[in-house]
Amino acid sequence: MTAQPRGLSFGERAEEYDRWRPSYPAAALDWLSPRAPASVVEIGAGTGRLTALLLARGLEVDAVEPDPRMRAVLARNNPGARCHAGDSTALPVPDGSVDAVLVADAWHWFDPGATMEEVRRVLGPGGWLGLVWNVVAEPVEPWERALAGAPDMYDRETKGGPEGVRERLPLAAPDELDFAQFDWVWELTPEQRAANLATTSMAIAMAPTEREAWLESARAELQAVCDAQGRSSMPIRHRASCTRWTPA
């Protein structure tokens, strides 16, 4: 049996993914998406965490998702979107036909050069590519530093900040890029933290016993913090890290 690429492994946990991945803050959407009436392509739409927010803003959405298990949840939850099987390098819309191409927590799985060429093809005049990653913010409080020692949801260095994102956009001239970050807080119990981590590609790639051990250590770590603070959950600070590429 051929191993599937990690970027296409989320479908193994499609329902859990939909339940335990966070949404995106309104301020990030205000910055990233065009105002209605407008049409957008969303690539790597997954189960539709971003898609639902775009539809709620009155945008016309073509959602592209290669994994049939993710796409089934996407279509079920978002009947207002046109859902397509497909890859980031072959978008199912005509040349110059959309106002924006948007990607949430997925760009790092794509072929960046070929996808940027394809994005350039489908964007209309003045259109842009908008990227967002939900990352756990740098630790500030001592209890946050204690948690930061554990394997984390996301790679802050390469996904979150402008430096890492610039490297992921090889065809962009520096003056074509804009960056913005929006902080938000997700209150999580230890069990919820473990449920969220179980949806990461890292957890999905592990052998079952290794995964259980990892998730239990993450759960116990937050439990220890909760016990020390006399709380049942803790406010985990997150950041929606956004980038816009507006090709000249």
Ligand SMILES: C[S@@+](CC[C@H](N)C(=O)[O-])C[C@H]1O[C@@H](n2cnc3c(N)ncnc32)[C@H](O)[C@@H]1O
């Ligand atoms: C981490 S999930 C993000 C899903 C969704 N955007 C969200 O915000 O929850 C990454 C998604 O990208 C999809 N994906 C991976 N490689 C892709 C590719 N080459 N083209 C399009 N989508 C891809 C995966 O199937 C998966 O659904």
